[in-house]
Amino acid sequence: xxxxxxxxxxxxxxxxxxxxxxxxxxxxxxxxxDMLETMYDAPGIGLxxxxxxxxxxxxxxxxxxxxxxxxxxxxxxxxxxxVNDEEVRIYEEGCLSVPDYYENVERPARxxxxxxxxxxxxxEVACDEMFATCIQHEMDHLEGILFIDHLSKLKRDxxxxxxxxxxxxREKELA
Ligand code: NI
Numbered sequence: 001x002x003x004x005x006x007x008x009x010x011x012x013x014x015x016x017x018x019x020x021x022x023x024x025x026x027x028x029x030x031x032x033x034d035m036l037e038t039m040y041d042a043p044g045i046g047l048x049x050x051x052x053x054x055x056x057x058x059x060x061x062x063x064x065x066x067x068x069x070x071x072x073x074x075x076x077x078x079x080x081x082x083v084n085d086e087e088v089r090i091y092e093e094g095c096l097s098v099p100d101y102y103e104n105v106e107r108p109a110r111x112x113x114x115x116x117x118x119x120x121x122x123x124e125v126a127c128d129e130m131f132a133t134c135i136q137h138e139m140d141h142l143e144g145i146l147f148i149d150h151l152s153k154l155k156r157d158x159x160x161x162x163x164x165x166x167x168x169x170r171e172k173e174l175a
Contacts, residue, residue, distance in 0.1 A: 001037040004052040006096050008167075010160050014097055015144040018048070018055045020077050024120030028058070032074050032118060035060045040070075044096045046134045048141035051097050059138040063130050074118040078139060081112035081124070091133045093147045101159045105150045107136045 007013055021028060031054060039047040039060055049058040057077050064071040087109040094102045110128045113135055117123050127135050137147055148156045 001033045003041045004034055004038050006038065006042065006047075006051050007053055008097050008099055009146060009148070009163055011097075013053055013055075014050060014141070014146060016050060016055045017144050018050050018057045018142040020057050021116075024076055024116055024118070028056075028076070029118060031056070032058060032060055032076075036062070036072050036074075039096070042096050046138045047096060048138050050141055050144075057142050059135070059142070061134055061138065063134065075113070075135070075138075076116040076120070078113055078115035078135070078142075080136070080139060081114050083108040083112075084110040089129070089133055091130075093133070093137055095137070095147050097141075098146060098148055098159065098163070101148070103148070103151055103155065105133075105137075105147050107133055111136065 046061040049056045059075040061073045088106045089109040090104050090106050092102045093105045114124045
């Protein structure tokens with residue numbers, strides 16, 4: 001397993017729409033292993049393949065709380081099958097591709113999800129609470145959408161400007 005560099009905004013790759021996976025084979029499992037290791041190292045609770053520059057519809061997640069054993073989850077070609085718009089959940093989201101920034105995002109509180117698991121077996125589940133919030137955040141990545149795209153232009157521009165500035169500073173230090 002290899003820790004891969006995480007792409008941060010603003011980067012045009014994060015705007016890409018990811019492609020469906022043709023088959024869940026050993027090569028894809030190696031990618032998922034790398035994604036999980038990268039996510040744990042960051043540390044984060046969810047990661048989409050595009051965040052390490054691979055435009056495939058693959059997500060890894062681990063929602064275990066502190067003190068609980070690791071509970072890795074893998075989602076290949078995930079599809080939201082239904083959403084309950086009547087109830088929303090507001091959560092202060094963050095993203096490994098938008099470092100050091102957290103803001104409230106409102107999303108449907110419940111949704112259905114269909115996907116292939118680590119072994120390529122089809123699964124269907126109902127999501128609520130943290131699972132619903134996190135999977136919708138990660139599914140957005142597959143469409144080239146970041147959580148800051150759900151915020152006002154003012155807030156989004158402010159954080160992107162800061163990230164650009166920080167990147168330029170880092171590049172200057174490395175030069
Ligand atoms: Ni994210």
